[in-house]
Amino acid sequence: MFVSSTVRLSSRAALLTACAAAVMGIAHAQEPVEGDEGLITVTGRRISQSSEAIGEDKVTNVVAVTREALLSAPSGISGLKMLEQLPGFNVQTDGALGLYEFGNSVQTRAFNLDQIGFVVDGIPTGRSDAFGGSPVFRYVDNENLGVVEAAIGAGDVSLPSYSTLGPVVQYNSIAPQEEMGLFVSQSFGDFNMKRTFIRASTGQVGPFRAYVSRTKLDSDLWRGPGSVDREHWEGQIHADLGGDSWARFKFVSNDFFDYDSPTISRAQYNCTVRSVVGACGRDFAYIENVPNTTPGFTPNPLASGIYYSNSAYTAVYNLAINVRKDKLYGATFHAGIAEGVWAESTLYWENKDGYGVSPDAYGSTVRGTTGSTLNSYLRYLYQADAGLPVFAPKGVQYGLSGVGGDRYGITSKLHWEMGSNAIEAGLWAEVDKYHRTQARYNTLDGSPAGQPNLDELVYLRRDYRSKRDTLQVFLKDTLKLADERLVLDLGFKGLMLDYSYRGYRDFDDYYRTTGTGLATRGIAGWGPKSNRAQYRDFFLPMAGLLYKIDGRTQVFASYAENMALPKGMDDIYSVIRPGGALVPQPDAERSTNMEVGIRTNQGQLYASLAGFYTKFKNRIQSITTFVQGGGSATETFFQNVGRVRSYGVEFAGTYKPSFLNGLAYGNLNVTYNNAKFKDDIPASTPILIADKYIPDSAKWIVSGGVTVEPASWLVGNISGKYTSKRWSTFTNAPGSSVKGFTVFSAYVDIGDGWSFGPVKSIKARLNVDNLFDKDTLSYISSSVTGDGSFRPLSPRTFQFTITGEI
Secondary structure (H helix, E strand, O other): OOOOOOOOOOOHHHHHHHHHHHHHHOOOOOOOOOOOOOOOOOOOOOOOOHHHHOOOOOOOOEEEEEHHHHOOOOOOOOOOHHHHHOOOOEEEOOOOOOOOHHHOEEEEOOEEHHHOEEEEOOEEOOOOOOOOOOOHHHOOOHHHEEEEEEEOOOOOOOOOOOOOOOOEEEEEEOOOOOOOEEEEEEEEEOOOEEEEEEEEEOOOEOOEEEEEEEEEEEEEOOOOOOEEEEEEEEEEEEEEEEOOEEEEEEEEEEEEEEEOOOOEOHHHHOOOOOOOOOOOHHHOOOEOOOOOOOOOOOOOOOOOOOOOOOHHHHHEHHHOEEEEEEEEEEEEEEEEEEOOEEEEEEEEEEEEEEEEEEEEOOOOOOOOOOHHHOOHHHHHHHHHHOOOOOOOOOOOEEEEEEEEEEEEEEEEEEEEEEOOEEEEEEEEEEEEEEEEEEEEEEEOOOOOOOOEEEEEEEEEEEEEEEEEEEEEEEEEEEEEEOOOOEEEEEEEEEEEEEEEEEEEOOHHHHEEEEOOHHHOEEEEOOOOEEEEEEEEEEEEEEEEEEEEOOOOEEEEEEEEEEEEOOOOHHHHHOOOOHHHOOOOOOOOEEEEEEEEEEEEEOOOEEEEEEEEEEEEEOOEEEEEEEOOOOOOOEEEEEEEOOOEEEEEEEEEEEEOOHHHOOOEEEEEEEEEEEEEEOOOEOOOOOEOOOOOEOOOOOOEEEEEEEEEEEEOOEEEEEEEEEEOOEEOEOOOOOOOEEOOEEEEEEEEEEEEEEEEOOEEEEEEEEEEEOOOOOOOEEEEEOEOOOOOEEEEOOOOEEEEEEEEEO
């Protein structure tokens, strides 16, 4: 059905040529109705509303993925992978759906995932790190979304977020429908993927209408043994309260279980290094449990009588899992007070619970040994010396890391229109409590296949609680002049952040060592500690201008300043300085965002073009390294790397000329982004990163596609995305780049209003990801020097979906 994988279309030139052809010559539009310039005239079953797609009437560059595009994507696609359709976003995920939570990276302008704000139906999602945060993909399903709207450079001052340095992405759900009904979607795909989505709607019942949906997804990992299991519930009740007043109640439950897959080195990808079972390239993975008669699995000669003492056993998949159970409750009340005057408040509560499992090797039994062999046995020995209630390891350990907590808050704002002015004022208050534990336990027989014995603690590492208290206030005035052709948006927000940390930070709080060599002994550690940080800025301004040249073309410009809580605060404050000293308070990250652009909504074309300049200081950068003695395990710490600046251009356009009579149309997104460090990292030997490109930041991203509608019951699409060369190190060291690549996808949608008995709107869709089976490195976990670690692009993947309504 599709072109053979032997076709090679990997160059940027090929993609640009194809996209240019799509945009310049293969599309259709209705002719504009004379005298009605407000009509949306570019039409098609896979074209979103142009006003939403290009951010019409916004003073900043705002782009959107709307419902039509969301329903064309593979079923179950993650909330982050949705963003790769937008200009300005460099999104790399693990797998066709992007469900592996530790395999996601997002870059936009000078910012990465942890510096972007996310809001779901007016509720901020908090920090985005997968281990202890609230990443947005746990709280959305694409069938329930109406639009995903991204302010690439600077979100509105009214939007709640303590992590954003400018960009804010809003996920807005569909409202419950007015008629009773049942929507069902069933998907099947490669790697034994099965996904069922069911949404039941009550229709209008008095002042209420509601729906509840359930998603069940099961799939094998595409690389190595293991599976992904996701059960997701969403519910919404909408109540009409009379006049312009209404209320909305929302509930989300996400139960997620998956096995890890490892990041790999360049040598493992290039097959100069293989796993113990001979795997390499994009097939390099954890292995299934094997007996220690396999070469490379013989017992450690220094561990007499310990059958599973070889560190090779830490590469098994069954001791690398993630479990998350998250719930989100929200209630929004909108009160229409008078004409042009309304108030709105949202209350929310999120409960997080989960754990991760990783293995640990037995290690050396010789006191005084340091370095990579300081694994479980010596940790146990020194903690036993210090009087901790620990048991000798029996082999490979079951490493248990617990996460949990509660986050609750309120957003509230008042909107008041007075002549040509519209004034908004409001606040956001939130409390975020988090608990982290980390320890190692024996399995029943020391085997990686054995059940965990949580009564036999081998060693302790962390047990702390952190708390984030946030208060944000804002005031904004929108002034319309010159018959509303000129719009001025002036506002500011004030942000107050209090952070506290208490508990056991790391090993040295449990035990320390004294003596050298064979005389080394464990003694009591520093004990639990407390630390605090406080950030205040009561004036973070934003100014925007919009000028309507005519009814279809607008120019815009904006300026905004932002402050964010330093990302990775828990990891920063988990560092123990010499003598047990506390880490000093890091400076808040601060940014300045400027942009200017033009957008147009013509009869056959809608497009936007924006130029931007961004700078920020006190950038906190995550640095990931391999854990000593931890096999393929990695750990991340954070460091201030100084100033960063970024400038570039973003273009998005869709074109559908009339001469093809509705047969086809095309879209094109182009991003140029030049993002560099401006300071070296101070150290005893300074790390020279000034004027180096930010790791994982692509200078060029070009995406586009062609959609054809040859019949009323058939829609087809082919799309491609080019990502240019990226660096894996801060120093842009020779040999640490990842070459540019192009990946294509396609879908065919069959059916338009087909019915069978009581079932209506029957449709079938075939999605293909990585159409030409491109084999390359995609996700980058960066390092300061040397080289990073990576995740390969997943292979060609098919998915078939059938949907219907009752």
